[in-house]
Amino acid sequence: MFEKLARMDRRIIYAVVFLSLSIPLIWPIGLGVTVGPETKELYNTVESLAPGSAVILSMDTSPGGYGELASGAAALLNHLSRQGIRVIGMGFFDTGPSLLETAFGGSDFKNKQYGTDYVNLGYLAGSETAIARMAKDIPGSFPRDYRGNLTPELPAMEGISSAQDVALVITISSGTPGVPEWIRQVGDPMGVPIATAIVAVNVPNMTPYMQSGQLSGMIPSMKGAAGYESLMGTSGLGIRGMDAQSISHLTILALVLLGNVVYLGTKSGASRGGGR
């Protein structure tokens, strides 16, 4: 039996994982959502911002990472909208600004005034060097916004010349440049609080920045988004996806255990059979 399981077509495993994600998504079970301390810290940071203050939201991700970050970005934007915060969007990935347009369109900002309540300044090439340049002179780094308007003429940019004029920087991050670059060029030298919504694979690497106080909050993947939505008392893709996330994790756990049992079973079978 162990040999048969060891030779099992991997597509059966794909099908099992597919079903473990699809069934709870179509028929939700209503499993609970827990809120991590890093998510709560970001929620409290946004909650403490004064209405009318400005926040930089940098979409530092590609479409591959955005699928995981969309729920967190939407929850954050909805909260910023509810607080009456001006959002100054930008991106240091070339795909960032177009994803930012998608994020604005999928949040409460779609009912707000572009140019006054929020703005998308577009993409600046140069990775970490570009972040350092932008931090010193935002209108000079982005003479025109993503939609072709002259940046200094936009009401949302009133009183904003450098990164020191914003209350918070949020990077929606899946790679480089991301959290370390923002901390190195803006957070630590300028004293501007940095927060992030981040892909799960990077969470263990970024957690030390939370512990050192260099990050003012973090939304780790869809789990963090679900927690953020529950803090806001809303239900978005984060909460809707958590049942599927939990069931799929149980499935993966069962598959890892099964894989080990099969491995040990085939190993002991081979030793009993004289190593054939």
Place this chain on the structure above:
Amino acid sequence: MQISTDIGTWIAAIATIGIMSFAFKDNPLYKLVENVYVGVSAGHALVLGWINIRDRGIEPLTSKGDWQVLVPLALGVLLYTRYSKRIAWLSRFPLAILVGIGTGLAIRGTIGSQIVSQVKSTILPLNSVNNILIVLGTLGVLTYFFFSVEHTGALKHVSVFGRYIMMVSFGAAFGSTVMGRMALFIGRLHFLYANWLGIIK
């Protein structure tokens, strides 16, 4: 159930299914979608690159007479000399400037943000389980990577403890990776079921 009538949603749905179909078997739809993705990404990057040069180089020069931008523009043009063997050496100048500025900026920030601040954050009072784990874990991992003396006696135990701490970290990284991949898949499935097929809200 209300299937979408939006052509953009249909294209995105077919592209999603095309990419996911690779898990079953390599097929022409997967290849088509993959090639379209690469092509669109390259085109998108090219257009944004041009907008960067236009807004930050050509426009200030032509409309404001800002002659300073001629320096980065000229350096940018020099990058393309690598396509000619005779003058390829000229491309080393802008490359040297790019590498120098990038490295200088990164090192300046790294020392303060990633060495000093991180070391400071591990100097903690041993008054909670978390603090004890952070301090001992850091010391254990640092000992594991200390190769100047042989790991015997007490040093061996500290080093083994450091290895266990790293194993926990690798486990956390693997668990996070699984969580991330599942979240990505959930995002696409939600798009297919909600936006395309309309079987969930």
